[in-house]
Amino acid sequence: MQDNTIVIQAPAVASKRSTREWQQADAAHFLHPFTDFGALAKKGSRIITKAEGIYLWDSEGKKILDAMSGLWCVNVGYGQNSLVEAATRQMKELPFYNAFFQTATPPAIELAELLAEVTPPNFQHVFFAGSGSEGNDTVVRMVRRYWDILGQPERKVIISRKNGYHGSTMAGASLGGMSYMHAQGGLPIPDITHIDQPYWHEHGHGMDKAEFGKVAASWLEKRILEVGADKVAAFIGEPVQGAGGVIVPPATYWPEIQRICDKYGVLIVSDEVICGFGRTGNWFGCETQGFKPDLMTFAKGVTSGYIPLGGVMVGDRMAKVLIEQGGDFNHGYTYSGHPVASAVAVANIKLIQQLKLVEHVRDDVGPYLAQQFASLKDHPLVGDTETCGLMGAILLVKDKAKNTAFPAEIDIGMVCRGHCFGNGLIMRAVGDRMIIAPPLVMNRAQMDEMMSLIRRCLDLTLADATRNGWL
Numbered sequence: 001m002q003d004n005t006i007v008i009q010a011p012a013v014a015s016k017r018s019t020r021e022w023q024q025a026d027a028a029h030f031l032h033p034f035t036d037f038g039a040l041a042k043k044g045s046r047i048i049t050k051a052e053g054i055y056l057w058d059s060e061g062k063k064i065l066d067a068m069s070g071l072w073c074v075n076v077g078y079g080q081n082s083l084v085e086a087a088t089r090q091m092k093e094l095p096f097y098n099a100f101f102q103t104a105t106p107p108a109i110e111l112a113e114l115l116a117e118v119t120p121p122n123f124q125h126v127f128f129a130g131s132g133s134e135g136n137d138t139v140v141r142m143v144r145r146y147w148d149i150l151g152q153p154e155r156k157v158i159i160s161r162k163n164g165y166h167g168s169t170m171a172g173a174s175l176g177g178m179s180y181m182h183a184q185g186g187l188p189i190p191d192i193t194h195i196d197q198p199y200w201h202e203h204g205h206g207m208d209k210a211e212f213g214k215v216a217a218s219w220l221e222k223r224i225l226e227v228g229a230d231k232v233a234a235f236i237g238e239p240v241q242g243a244g245g246v247i248v249p250p251a252t253y254w255p256e257i258q259r260i261c262d263k264y265g266v267l268i269v270s271d272e273v274i275c276g277f278g279r280t281g282n283w284f285g286c287e288t289q290g291f292k293p294d295l296m297t298f299a300k301g302v303t304s305g306y307i308p309l310g311g312v313m314v315g316d317r318m319a320k321v322l323i324e325q326g327g328d329f330n331h332g333y334t335y336s337g338h339p340v341a342s343a344v345a346v347a348n349i350k351l352i353q354q355l356k357l358v359e360h361v362r363d364d365v366g367p368y369l370a371q372q373f374a375s376l377k378d379h380p381l382v383g384d385t386e387t388c389g390l391m392g393a394i395l396l397v398k399d400k401a402k403n404t405a406f407p408a409e410i411d412i413g414m415v416c417r418g419h420c421f422g423n424g425l426i427m428r429a430v431g432d433r434m435i436i437a438p439p440l441v442m443n444r445a446q447m448d449e450m451m452s453l454i455r456r457c458l459d460l461t462l463a464d465a466t467r468n469g470w471l
Helices: 012-016 019-029 037-043 081-093 106-118 132-149 170-175 209-227 253-264 285-289 316-325 339-355 357-378 412-422 444-467
Strands: 048-052 055-058 063-066 123-129 157-161 192-195 232-237 267-271 295-298 310-315 382-387 392-396 428-430 433-436
Touching (some): 106 123, 132 170, 132 267, 209 232, 339 357, 357 382
Parallel strands (some): 157 192, 232 267, 267 295
Antiparallel strands (some): 123 310, 392 433
């Protein structure tokens, strides 16, 4: 048989473009997520060209410490050959087949087995998607289907939290509590409602944190009773709110949420898209925070961002009903259980196990980050710090003694972020909170390097504030 394979080599000229040429092409064709398109086109985007370990390099050759793991996802760091090799092998053997038509592929089956091994014991089944947003869309369909099967179709309402983030699809953005997202597209969709977040600096003054945790959880019970317990399907929350600013709830919060949901028979959904796969010092954030969900959404760290993959772990309580009584579940995606993504995820999870990264975060760099962040409290701009595993937040304040915030129009977080980018550090600003989530492979020496950069950027921000009369 004639071999009709055609080999096309990538043009070598592409890598020789100047930064300005890349920026011009980008502005002409690429619409970026969560971006003012016109403003970026005028400014020019940052062009990242390579990465290794915890570092990136831009098109000008500048080295950058990536303290955000890409977008909360590169848990094993950049340049892990075992993941590249897994993708290459699978690409050659079977680059794609779908999971429709009563069909499966070995990598998807192997990944399902491995996920059942590393997740809490009540999770033995998984529904695959392509992202965390798709996973949370799946959650909406699945919890409503579950209650339909049980003869309670009126249980449709899902309760979430203000300032929570659950993706940017119609259902994901509706579950999330970001008002600026709801302002575009007529969101949230029906039967999704929100309660306040467990953020002590916003709602807890006059209470100690343990007391506030129970008060914040009580807002869920109040909303369940307002809606009617017979109409509430589920409560969804991130164990630690990520995009909302690394909001670490008091230790009393999630156990009380568990008690309330158990009392009213409400399902608990743990959004583990950021917190999963070792980020908090356990395999999953629900283990760190001490609660037992019925569903867990995952993405990001499952492949360390090397290739898109997401999904939902389905607990025994729900799986039994869906499998034994459910019939067809009319939902899914072309790329559910994609064989290449699954192969990379298997290699990634095995690498996390081999390198003992969960233990590394729990016993070594997580406590060290907490210690180092606490030392920042002596800085004139730092009102508070908090960490959980390898997630951290620094609250910037105008007056430490009075806990006074900077006026919103100054946007002090973006001032600080500008200094971070200018000094070779990727750190995110969420309002007046500066946040990090570095790769889990980071060691103490690299953390010291990161902390030195953070202090420098805080000092430069303080100099701006002093010079401009903001203090």
